[in-house]
Amino acid sequence: MQVKHLEITENMTINEFIKQLDESGVLGAGRIAHATNLLADSIKDPDTQVFLSLAGPMIPGGLRKIVRDLVANKQVDLIISSGANLTHDLVEAFGGNHYKSTGEDDEVLQDSGMGRIADIYTHADDFEVFEEEIQKIFADINQEYKQLSIQEFIYEIGLRIDDDESFIKMAAENNIPIFAPGIIDCMIGLQLWIYTQDHDFILSAAGDMTYLSDCVFKSKHVTACMLGGGLPKHYTLASNILTGGIDAGIQITLDRSEGGSLSGAPLEEAKSWAKAKKGSNLVTVIGDATVLFPLIVAGALDKIKI
Template sequence: MDEDSHEQVVPGSDEELNTPDVQGYEFRGEFDFHDLLDSYATTGFQATQLAEAIDIAKQMQEANATIYLTCTSNIISSGLREIVASLIRRGYIDVLITTSGGLTEDVIKTAHPFKMGEWDADEAALRERGINRLGNIFVPSDRYVWLEEFLYEFFDEFFAEESVRTPTAFAYELGEALDDENSVLKQAAEHEVPVYCPALTDAEVGNFLYYYRQQHDAKIDIKLLDDYERLIEGGMDADTTGLIAVGDGVPKHHAIMTNLFRGGADYAVYISTGMEGDGSLSGAPPNEAVSWGKIKAEETNYTQVQAEATLVFPLLVAGAFS
């Protein structure tokens, strides 16, 4: 046997690793859900990342951190809406940052449910039927007809005394007007959790504000800088901050960008399917934010779970917040 080639194929090793053994849940005896989650730490791959995320979310609570939750609109489109509302109702979230679609879809769901659909649908036929597709969720267009009527009545009161308002005021007063315990905005208003929406016009709200201003009052406007200042100063006043970013885009970046002013967030958990290779913010992992000073550089204070949120966010909440 050629000794050189044998060394290439079976090089051997002298070092004994002192890390835990890879081992998963055995499903022996009585099932224990939390034991299952604990086993993720030594399962490997994204299960181990989720175990890290659960641990960091627990550290946030132990440190009495100001916890920011950021989410994109598809989180509210899905059944994760109820989980977000629950976290706010139970006092775990101090700041919510979301998108305009997150606001509008929360409002719609207080009166009209979204419906289960299918991924493989005839898109042209759906258009003819007046059905909008969000993945395998169907949203009939009559929901948006209702939304327009609801918002027009809301706008009359919202702009009655002040013609220039902020997105946080918009979200708060919307929440006060809603009657649904599973509404994210209602829970946020009741528990005084500010809801920031830096891209308020990027959904039906923007369309209806445009029409409303054209038809009713050219002086109405939405201003952003007051909210930005409030968000920055809130972070600077906090002793410790923790971020849980469910999805990417503007909400995630708004959270880490405003934490830059205080020297970075103390803890961060990302749940993301974004790809780092295109250089986008959506694909940027938390260690890239460290290079910008948006997250503090510690060994165990941040992690990313590369997975679709409906699969892992409920497990994170069950493991860290229940």
């Protein structure tokens, strides 16, 4: 079959563009179309649960509202996130911002109270507000609870946020669980450690496993949508070993496979561990998730409307 070359036409819709990628069927274009169609089918199917994992700087990188809207519209059913993405959601919930790079030297940035994530800046003043506000939330939670699982803890934080653009708040309001197995490795974890130096409060990582396993067992089918790799990707896949693996998966990554890391591993490798079922529908899209995921979501939602 011949490659059908792309044609950009005036006033074409996002769905028409994705259809052309699908008809071309080659290289990155074909993978983007595959991921778009798979996400659309998964969102539409009432028997399929969509597990979204967030690694890397997805929230400071511009995806905060997209994730928030997917949660608010109940188009994802469960989130597994790095602690950093939760932290950056809260930074904005407390009035802070993320800023575009101006190309300053990193030592100059340090002197001016700025931190850098690639070409994204954060300001120390915003983190000072974060520290003050999160300590207040810890204290309020601690009035009711002496011990919580990580998922329960994030849920309680979400109930206490006054920002409708926060995906943590939207998840709490819509009863969509957020798991963050690496939450100690972020500013939330550091502030929690500081809080627990003179307060009686325990955060249980093992406490999440019963609820997460229940979510897996109750799901007829699971589609995992994984942005980046690392711990969130592994936690997403490993949790589904309990039922023989995910039924479908979308991975968007810039990592390579040669080093043997999970972040760069092709999804097909997950079949050998029963983290993905035999015959599962899997697609790995190589590229920047902050660019590709909005395109895939836009195409999927446009397809659903038709």
